[in-house]
Amino acid sequence: MALIVQKFGGTSVGTVERIQQVAEKVKKFRENGDDIVVVVSAMSGETNRLIELAKQASDEQPVPRELDVMLSTGEQVTIALLTMALIRRGVPAVSYTGNQVRILTDSAHNKARILQIDDQKLRADLKAGRVVVVAGFQGVDEHGNITTLGRGGSDTTGVALAAALKADECQIYTDVDGVYTTDPRVVPQAQRLEKITFEEMLEMASLGSKVLQIRSVEFAGKYNVPLRVLHSFKEGPGTLITLDEEESMEQPIISGIAFNRDEAKLTIRGVPDIPGVAFKILGPVSAANIEVDMIVQNVAHDNTTDFTFTVHRNDYQAAQQVLEDTARELGAREVIGDIKIAKVSIVGVGMRSHAGVASRMFEALAKENINIQMISTSEIKVSVVIEEKYLELAVRALHTAFELDAPARQGD
Amino acid sequence: MALIVQKFGGTSVGTVERIQQVAEKVKKFRENGDDIVVVVSAMSGETNRLIELAKQASDEQPVPRELDVMLSTGEQVTIALLTMALIRRGVPAVSYTGNQVRILTDSAHNKARILQIDDQKLRADLKAGRVVVVAGFQGVDEHGNITTLGRGGSDTTGVALAAALKADECQIYTDVDGVYTTDPRVVPQAQRLEKITFEEMLEMASLGSKVLQIRSVEFAGKYNVPLRVLHSFKEGPGTLITLDEEESMEQPIISGIAFNRDEAKLTIRGVPDIPGVAFKILGPVSAANIEVDMIVQNVAHDNTTDFTFTVHRNDYQAAQQVLEDTARELGAREVIGDIKIAKVSIVGVGMRSHAGVASRMFEALAKENINIQMISTSEIKVSVVIEEKYLELAVRALHTAFELDAPARQGD
Numbered sequence: 001m002a003l004i005v006q007k008f009g010g011t012s013v014g015t016v017e018r019i020q021q022v023a024e025k026v027k028k029f030r031e032n033g034d035d036i037v038v039v040v041s042a043m044s045g046e047t048n049r050l051i052e053l054a055k056q057a058s059d060e061q062p063v064p065r066e067l068d069v070m071l072s073t074g075e076q077v078t079i080a081l082l083t084m085a086l087i088r089r090g091v092p093a094v095s096y097t098g099n100q101v102r103i104l105t106d107s108a109h110n111k112a113r114i115l116q117i118d119d120q121k122l123r124a125d126l127k128a129g130r131v132v133v134v135a136g137f138q139g140v141d142e143h144g145n146i147t148t149l150g151r152g153g154s155d156t157t158g159v160a161l162a163a164a165l166k167a168d169e170c171q172i173y174t175d176v177d178g179v180y181t182t183d184p185r186v187v188p189q190a191q192r193l194e195k196i197t198f199e200e201m202l203e204m205a206s207l208g209s210k211v212l213q214i215r216s217v218e219f220a221g222k223y224n225v226p227l228r229v230l231h232s233f234k235e236g237p238g239t240l241i242t243l244d245e246e247e248s249m250e251q252p253i254i255s256g257i258a259f260n261r262d263e264a265k266l267t268i269r270g271v272p273d274i275p276g277v278a279f280k281i282l283g284p285v286s287a288a289n290i291e292v293d294m295i296v297q298n299v300a301h302d303n304t305t306d307f308t309f310t311v312h313r314n315d316y317q318a319a320q321q322v323l324e325d326t327a328r329e330l331g332a333r334e335v336i337g338d339i340k341i342a343k344v345s346i347v348g349v350g351m352r353s354h355a356g357v358a359s360r361m362f363e364a365l366a367k368e369n370i371n372i373q374m375i376s377t378s379e380i381k382v383s384v385v386i387e388e389k390y391l392e393l394a395v396r397a398l399h400t401a402f403e404l405d406a407p408a409r410q411g412d
Numbered sequence: 413m414a415l416i417v418q419k420f421g422g423t424s425v426g427t428v429e430r431i432q433q434v435a436e437k438v439k440k441f442r443e444n445g446d447d448i449v450v451v452v453s454a455m456s457g458e459t460n461r462l463i464e465l466a467k468q469a470s471d472e473q474p475v476p477r478e479l480d481v482m483l484s485t486g487e488q489v490t491i492a493l494l495t496m497a498l499i500r501r502g503v504p505a506v507s508y509t510g511n512q513v514r515i516l517t518d519s520a521h522n523k524a525r526i527l528q529i530d531d532q533k534l535r536a537d538l539k540a541g542r543v544v545v546v547a548g549f550q551g552v553d554e555h556g557n558i559t560t561l562g563r564g565g566s567d568t569t570g571v572a573l574a575a576a577l578k579a580d581e582c583q584i585y586t587d588v589d590g591v592y593t594t595d596p597r598v599v600p601q602a603q604r605l606e607k608i609t610f611e612e613m614l615e616m617a618s619l620g621s622k623v624l625q626i627r628s629v630e631f632a633g634k635y636n637v638p639l640r641v642l643h644s645f646k647e648g649p650g651t652l653i654t655l656d657e658e659e660s661m662e663q664p665i666i667s668g669i670a671f672n673r674d675e676a677k678l679t680i681r682g683v684p685d686i687p688g689v690a691f692k693i694l695g696p697v698s699a700a701n702i703e704v705d706m707i708v709q710n711v712a713h714d715n716t717t718d719f720t721f722t723v724h725r726n727d728y729q730a731a732q733q734v735l736e737d738t739a740r741e742l743g744a745r746e747v748i749g750d751i752k753i754a755k756v757s758i759v760g761v762g763m764r765s766h767a768g769v770a771s772r773m774f775e776a777l778a779k780e781n782i783n784i785q786m787i788s789t790s791e792i793k794v795s796v797v798i799e800e801k802y803l804e805l806a807v808r809a810l811h812t813a814f815e816l817d818a819p820a821r822q823g824d
Contacts, residue, residue, distance in 0.1 A: 016468040050489065056428040057496040066499075069507050070492040073485035077462065080482040084469040087478075095481050099511065100556055144512055 002168040003035040003126070007136065007158030010044035012173050012232035013078050016085075021233060022173075023085035026131060030091055035126045037165065039136040039158040040082055042074025050074060064109035068138075068148045072098065075135035075154070083133045093131040096121065098138035098146070103157065105139035105147045112139055112147035114156065117164035134161060155216035163223035170225050171238075172212060177231035178239035179204065179211055181404040182257040186395050189405040193239045193255060198227075200255045201241045203347040203381045217241065253350035253357055254402040257395055261342045261388060263293060264316040265373065267308040268323055270333025273300035280330060281307055284322045290315040294343070294376045294385065304333070308374060310385065313339055341373065342391040345383040346398060358382045364401035370394050414580040415447045415538070419548065419570030422456035424585050424644035425490050428497075433645060434585075435497035438543060442503055447538045449577065451548040451570040452494055454486025462486060476521035480550075480560045484510065487547035487566070495545045505543040508533065510550035510558070515569065517551035517559045524551055524559035526568065529576035546573060567628035575635035582637050583650075584624060589643035590651035591616065591623055593816040594669040598807050601817040605651045605667060610639075612667045613653045615759040615793045629653065665762035665769055666814040669807055673754045673800060675705060676728040677785065679720040680735055682745025685712035692742060693719055696734045702727040706755070706788045706795065716745070720786060722797065725751055753785065754803040757795040758810060770794045776813035782806050 006026065013019050022038075029036050050070045054062035062070075079095035086093035098105075101121065105112035125132045136154025139147050149156055155172055162170035178192040179201065196204070198221030205214045211229055220227040220241065230238035271277055278297065285292060295309045311319045316339055323335045351357045358375075361382055365372060370393065374385035386394055399405055418438065425431050434450075441448050462482045466474035474482075491507035498505035510517075513533065517524035537544045548566025551559045561568050567584055574582035590604040591613065608616070610633030617626045623641055632639040632653065642650035683689055690709065697704060707721045723731045728751055735747045763769045770787075773794055777784060782805065786797035798806055811817055 016465060019469060053428060053489070053493060054496060057431060057493040057500070059500045063496050063499050066492040066495045066507055069495075069509070070489050073488045076485045076488075077465070077482050080478040081465060081469040083478045083481075084466060084474050087475050088469070088471045095478055097481070097558075100558075146509075146512075 001033045001035065003037075003165060004029065005037045005039060005158050005162040005165065005167045005170045006173065007039040007154055007171065008041070008173045008232060009154060010041040010047070011175055013040050013082065014044040016081060018232075019078070019081050020085050023082060023089055023091070025232075026082075026086060027089050027091050030131060037122060037126070037132045037134060037161055037167070038082065039134050039154055039161060040075060040078040041136050041154040042071075043078055046074040046077070047071060065145060068109045068112075068146050071148050072135070072138040072146050075137055079133045079135045086131055086133070091131055092129055093133055094125055095133045095135075097135045098157075099140040099144075101134055103134075103139035103160070105141055105149070107141040107143070107145065107147065109145075109147055111150040112141070114139060114149070114160045117160055119164045122161075122165065152213035152215070155213040156219055159216045159219045159223070159225050159227065162225045163219070167225065169228055170220065171228045171230055172216075173230050173232040174211060175232065176211060176229070177234055177236045178229055179241070180256070182395055182399055183259070186259075186392050187257075187399045187405075189399065191404060194237070195240045195242060195244065196255050197349050198241055198243060199380055200347050200349055201227075203345070203378070204256055204258050212241075252348065252403065253354045254346045254348035254404065255350070256347050257344065257398050257402070257404070258347055259342060259344045259391060259395055261391065262312055263310040263341060263343055263385075264313045264319075264337065264339035265308060265310050265341050265385060266316070266319055266323055266335065266337045267306055268327055268330075268332050268335050269306045270304045271307055271327075271330050272332075273303050273305040277305070277330070278307065281323070281326055282309070284326055285309075285311070285319055288318055288322050290319050290322070294374055294383065296374045296376070310341070310343070310374070340388040341385050342388045342394075343383055343385050344391065344394050344398065345381050346402065347381045349380050351380050351382075360401060361398060364397045365394055368393055368397045370397075413445045413447065415449075415577060416441065417449045417451060417570050417574040417577065417579045417582045418585065419451040419566055419583065420453070420585045420644060421566060422453040422459070423587055425452050425454075425494065426456040428493060430644075431490070431493050432497050435494060435501055435503070437644075438494075438498060439501050439503050442543060449534060449538070449544045449546060449573055449579070450494065451546050451566055451573060452487060452490040453548050453566040454483075455490055458486040458489070459483060477557060480521050480558050483560050484547070484550040484558050487549055491545045491547045498543055498545070503543055504541055505545055506537055507545045507547075509547045510569075511552040511556075513546055515551035515572070517553055517561070519553040519555070519557065519559065521557075521559055523562040524553070526551060526561070526572045529572055531576045534573075534577065564625035564627070567625045568631055571628045571631045571635070571637050571639065574637045575631070579637065581640055582632065583640045583642055584628075585642050585644040586623060587644065588623060588641070589646055589648045590641055591653070592668065594807055594811055595671070598671075598804050599669075599811045599817075601811065603816060606649070607652045607654060607656065608667055609761050610653055610655060611792055612759050612761055613639075615757070615790070616668055616670050624653075664760065664815065665766045666758045666760040666816065667762070668759050669756065669810050669814075669816070670759055671754060671756045671803060671807055673803065674724055675722040675753060675755055675797075676725045676731075676749065676751040677720060677722050677753050677797060678728070678731055678735055678747065678749045679718055680739055680742075680744050680747050681718045682716045683719055683739075683742050684744075685715050685717040689717075689742070690719065693735070693738055694721070696738055697721075697723070697731055700730055700734050702731050702734070706786055706797065708786050708788065722753070722755070722786070752800040753797050754800045754806075755795055755797050756803065756806045756810065757793050758814065759793045761792050763792050763794075772813060773810060776809045777806055780805055780809045782809075
């Protein structure tokens with residue numbers, strides 16, 4: 001008999017019919033003898049509806065404390081509906097808001113962090129044979145103010161509850177049946193991974209694989225909560241995300257290939273190569289609230305250097321303006337930019353113990369005559385920036401080069 | 413500087429625009445130097461929407477505890493929106509759910525009764541110059557379960573808060589500008605009352621004047637909370653409901669004329685006039701969950717008697733069936749019934765000190781050739797049942813006979 005925390009997102013509980021399906025699924029687990037805690041989000045669309053109302057009532061930004069009072073009602077409706085649907089099926093169940101559990105958070109409204117979870121009530125209910133249905137995304141601060149964890153916070157609630165209850169597994173139900181070696185829309189031979197490590201998942205997530213909220217993966221990694229990504233309405237084992245880094249003959253070097261087209265590249269050329277120049281360039285960019293992703297500085301040449309970085313495409317115009325001012329100030333030669341770029345990354349803990357992974361990547365791209373514009377590496381990841389039009393070609397070439405196309409693949 | 417509790421119902425907060433108007437009104441009171449606690453209902457339509465969802469999720473009746481979890485979100489949204497609208501206007505404000513206040517109730521979900529209100533937080537906020545916005549209709553039981561007070565419970569929340577805070581007045585904002593001597597749609601000369609006593613208001617309310625929830629009037633009377641009925645969006649003094657029974661030359665004997673067409677009459681004729689026969693007749697009716705209003709038993713004649721009572725029209729068929737069975741059992745002569753009846757009542761504390769009020773009523777009806785079918789009296793009320801088609805005529809005749817038509821009337 002296992003203790004399982006199951007999290008269902010807004011789409012999975014988007015209608016009463018879907019809530020009935022979720023209840024059916026929970027019932028099956030219960031009948032297998034597992035203890036179940038279910039975490040649910042607001043029905044899809046509900047949070048946006050509430051934000052719209054709040055904007056109408058407020059002048060500009062809604063008061064954060066009051067916005068949380070409103071937003072928390074979304075999940076509150078879902079927990080009641082799911083509990084009703086469970087009881088209707090003869091499954092004893094009880095619902096709790098974040099306040100009722102009590103999920104204690106700090107007082108940072110709209111983006112609160114969980115400090116502590118009281119597991120007393122939940123354990124008593126589980127012991128009494130009840131399924132416990134908890135509102136995701138919300139908590140309460142020490143003064144009794146309602147708080148929310150920010151978008152995607154329901155995943156975090158699920159993981160935090162699993163950690164507090166020392167659950168055997170935290171299952172995150174989504175609209176995909178697991179984590180893939182890469183996007184199957186780009187590479188039809190992409191494979192569902194049986195297993196992936198927290199670290200790899202974090203890199204995949206931050207590189208554009210939107211299966212899980214980064215924060216919940218971090219949280220799961222920190223408390224070593226086995227996390228499983230599954231499809232809400234299709235059967236299947238999904239993908240297990242764990243600490244494990246088992247080595248074996250079959251262990252692939254690369255777990256997956258992530259990519260995104262959301263970035264744009266900016267280069268400031270011929271800046272004097274003096275100490276502090278990086279800060280002089282990036283300081284004003286960051287002051288303009290623009291986030292910088294990759295940064296590359298070439299070696300100096302004639303006492304000047306070229307400095308390149310990427311930003312989100314939405315920030316491209318703003319960043320370019322900031323950079324033009326900086327260029328004038330520093331007496332740099334010119335500012336050039338390009339939005340038609342794409343970032344492709346190979347991710348895998350296997351890199352740690354295998355040399356030559358990066359060169360194998362570069363070789364595969366070279367074979368396809370794809371020029372690499374920027375390179376950035378971390379311990380378990382190599383990212384390159386290439387021309388956008390080569391994106392699909394690059395991903396497919398790498399998928400084959402790292403032997404991810406194999407028809408069947410076992411992670412352990 | 414007064415402390416005022418203001419309650420706004422679902423229609424008054426039915427849209428964000430209306431909530432803005434309410435905020436504007438509250439701001440004016442605040443600028444007059446009054447301390448304000450506002451109680452709000454769910455936006456109109458919201459409670460029904462939630463009940464509909466709950467029915468879809470449940471087989472028959474939604475689980476009461478979970479229904480309360482859902483329903484309480486309606487007011488929770490409104491308190492946040494109104495608080496945002498106040499803060500937008502520069503009025504410091506803070507919202508509280510029933511749980512946050514803490515409005516302690518018993519555990520009778522869907523129809524809980526308020527046991528105790530913690531006024532600590534509210535007093536601190538008022539002292540700090542904040543308007544306090546409280547969710548009506550909801551509370552929390554000793555175990556932390558969310559409860560609701562049942563339909564119309566927001567009025568009760570307002571009165572209970574006013575009692576707990578010893579407020580100078582509890583203002584109930586509605587879609588009428590006060591309590592009238594009778595329904596102005598029937599008698600265009602009907603006058604708004606400046607004042608009315610709790611007792612009179614209770615009789616008026618129970619007789620079909622739907623301005624206030626009976627329960628909130630009882631509550632206000634019990635704790636002697638001055639209650640004022642006002643129009644949400646029109647200026648005017650409304651009607652004050654108090655304990656006062658000031659006597660003066662102008663004091664009218666009758667405060668108002670109430671009526672309803674919701675009842676039907678049933679008579680069982682020729683029942684043996686023996687002890688316990690009333691119970692034998694009404695016991696089965698009450699066992700069938702049918703509420704009985706007026707009851708009249710004529711004096712016995714030839715050892716048999718006639719027994720007449722009224723029920724809600726919706727219960728007429730069911731009551732008739734029950735009665736047929738009883739008639740067979742008791743060997744009664746026959747069961748006859750009539751749904752085309754109306755009840756008209758005159759209400760006023762002045763009756764206590766004035767003789768002949770009833771006969772003045774009967775005289776006025778006789779003058780119009782209206783036959784009286786049943787009569788029932790209480791200390792401050794005389795009710796008669798007449799043929800439905802004479803209802804308007806009867807109300808107008810009585811309104812004139814008791815000098816309620818006067819163009820201007822002061823209650824004190």
